[in-house]
Amino acid sequence: MDFNGPFCYDFTLNPLQSRDKLVRPSMGCEWYSLRSLMKKSFSILFVIIASLAPSIAKAATHYVPERFKTIQEAVNAAMPYDTIIVNSGVFVENVMIEKPLILRSNMGPASTQIQAAIQNKPAIKISNAADVSVTGLWATGSTVAGVLVSNSTKVTLSNNQFTNNGNGITLYGTSYSTIRGNISSSNAQYGLYMEKSGHNRIELNSATLNKDKGFFISYSDDNEIVNNSVNLNSWDGIMVFASHGNKITGNRTLRNTYGIVISESDGNEVAENTTIPNIFLIMPIVLIYFGIVSYLVQKNIFKIVYRE
């Protein structure tokens, strides 16, 4: 059809009255019935749905160990943006993620453990990926890291547990990611180690009893480190080295050798962090006061008892 003029539609449903492709050159328009219009609309709709179909099919859910024996098998089989749900159990493997995925446990970290099969590799590695989410897992037994996120963006690690690794969490060259509500404890070096990473948000995590530092932020700019509990680490609570423009607020760093150490860094906002809470001062004073009162009370009681 080489008609280039405006279309004119006759909105009738009666096939007898339809004027399908009735050309009226004098009016400068081509007439279409509602039926042909609907046909055209459906064909356009079909094309749209057909083009969207692959993206709709992406969001599949895979179950481990029901469908796949290991998490890595599920990761390999998954399409980008699929969800992998891990049920309870101990999985002895090293998981490598290089595509957008949601990996989460069904029952939480207490009953879903990833134990590094090869100890000198991270238990979970997220590499060169975007939009990866890892939730509710317990990663342990790696001399490198519980989770290593390298050269990735928009990664979310939430409510996981990383214990007895080299580092609990390692971020390298990672940006615009969220690390929230994780427990990183009893690791050989750092609870969280961040290098050459920027614009990340580290919040509500707990890093305790690590053999070196709680958090070690190195060569990383414009991160937000807020409302974390970084206690009982052998060396520094939070160490910021050669990093600029970070926001470090509302953290509790108690009973570390040093609370917060900032070295060779400029433009960091450090506010409302707690290194010596009031209770550390109030409690001994109150107890010694009670001790004095106790002496006076006991003395009077003993007087009464031994007089009789």
Added chain:
Amino acid sequence: MNGILELFNAFTNFSTVLASIGLILATTSFISGLQMVKAKGPLERKIHRANGFISFVIFLILAVLSFATYGLSLWSLGGWTAGLFIILFKLLIVHSRSRRAFKYVSWLGATLICMWLYIVYIHIPL
């Protein structure tokens, strides 16, 4: 106000309560000990011994609880042994009745108070 709330919250932990009682009794024992040196009253001696003995038992319980919870590490073993050594050394001096040694026993008492302050510090829940 926040500090007071935290203070009440701390006493929900058993080992914190135990350590706190230990410090209270150690303080009582220390004051009665000082009074005893000054006045040599029989009441002070009774108070000193009773409180000292109970705080010693509490010290042992806390040490056992610590080993049971966190395991035997070199640092914790060293710390508790050092505490035990201070207590035993003080008892040894008191029982030796040597005048020269007796002169410094109040310093050992003060050291014991410091030790109890540290025990309370490490038992405040975070």
